[in-house]
Amino acid sequence: MSIPRELMCPDCENLLDIEIHPKPNTFIGLCPNNKCKKAWFITKDNNNSTLKFQLAKKYEESPRGKDLQHQLGLDSLIILFQNSDEPAHVYYDPNLSKFIIYYRSDNDLIHELGHLIIDSKPEHYKVEKPWEEEKRDHIDNIINAIIDIIVDYNLVMTYKMGKFYDDTALESKVADKIIKIVNENKKMGEKFQLADYCYIYLKLNFYLKDEDKLKVSKRMKTSLKKIRQRSLYKLKMSSEKFKDIEDKLSKIKNIKNFNDMKEICEYFHSILAEINLWNKNVILNKLKKQFL
Numbered sequence: 056m057s058i059p060r061e062l063m064c065p066d067c068e069n070l071l072d073i074e075i076h077p078k079p080n081t082f083i084g085l086c087p088n089n090k091c092k093k094a095w096f097i098t099k100d101n102n103n104s105t106l107k108f109q110l111a112k113k114y115e116e117s118p119r120g121k122d123l124q125h126q127l128g129l130d131s132l133i134i135l136f137q138n139s140d141e142p143a144h145v146y147y148d149p150n151l152s153k154f155i156i157y158y159r160s161d162n163d164l165i166h167e168l169g170h171l172i173i174d175s176k177p178e179h180y181k182v183e184k185p186w187e188e189e190k191r192d193h194i195d196n197i198i199n200a201i202i203d204i205i206v207d208y209n210l211v212m213t214y215k216m217g218k219f220y221d222d223t224a225l226e227s228k229v230a231d232k233i234i235k236i237v238n239e240n241k242k243m244g245e246k247f248q249l250a251d252y253c254y255i256y257l258k259l260n261f262y263l264k265d266e267d268k269l270k271v272s273k274r275m276k277t278s279l280k281k282i283r284q285r286s287l288y289k290l291k292m293s294s295e296k297f298k299d300i301e302d303k304l305s306k307i308k309n310i311k312n313f314n315d316m317k318e319i320c321e322y323f324h325s326i327l328a329e330i331n332l333w334n335k336n337v338i339l340n341k342l343k344k345q346f347l
């Protein structure tokens with residue numbers, strides 16, 4: 056099929072740069088006008104060859120994103136970057152057939168690319184706004200909390216990316232989280248607390264630099280204690296149970312290959328089985344859906 060020529064941006068009437076799209080009868084039209092910079096999905100109707108213009112989100116050139124992508128060995132992926140006020144996340148756009156990273160800070164860029172190091176299967180990034188996903192349940196929250204630590208752990212340990220992380224930002228992120236847990240203890244559901252427990256425990260013990268640890272460890276330990284106390288009567292989980300869960304969480308240091316989804320799955324399985332709130336099939340199905 057021939058590429059349509061001389062198409063104008065419906066908004067500013069500049070001549071569009073046209074790119075071929077893997078989908079049949081579909082093109083991308085990029086407006087070169089700096090004040091507009093819109094991207095359009097252009098689809099051709101089979102019957103009457105009318106062109107339909109649909110606005111795609113605009114993505115910027117991000118030299119920093121590209122540079123980090125290269126440093127992290129992710130050159131084979133096609134990634135677009137979007138500086139945005141939304142919480143950072145990575146999403147696979149099936150229309151563009153590209154990954155899109157939404158980020159607010161440099162830390163976000165590194166972290167979201169870190170997700171793609173571990174897992175770059177497009178089908179695992181189908182949800183555009185993960186926090187709006189209604190089906191998120193207790194297990195999802197725990198998996199999401201732990202995977203974030205795995206991502207950062209891998210970045211620091213394997214890729215020596217620690218020096219890129221802004222310590223104060225990291226620290227305040229952790230502190231904010233703790234304050235939230237301590238202050239909103241009554242309002243928060245148990246399902247968030249176990250996820251937070253895993254997150255804080257791993258962060259405190261395997262991730263924070265010593266100098267950061269000094270500043271926040273007291274508050275972090277307090278928040279862990281609070282969750283334990285609460286779970287004692289809410290979830291009937293004893294202190295010993297938490298010791299066992301911590302023991303399984305600590306196995307993060309034994310993970311040999313962070314790209315090996317089987318190994319990652321086994322790690323998650325041992326933690327979720329130890330928490331022991333769901334039957335075996337629920338856990339296995341969840342892990343399969345998320346990782347395999």
Ligand SMILES: [Zn+2]
Nearest residue numbers: 064067086091
């Ligand atoms: Zn335009």
Ligand SMILES: [Zn+2]
Nearest residue numbers: 166170203206
């Ligand atoms: Zn993340």
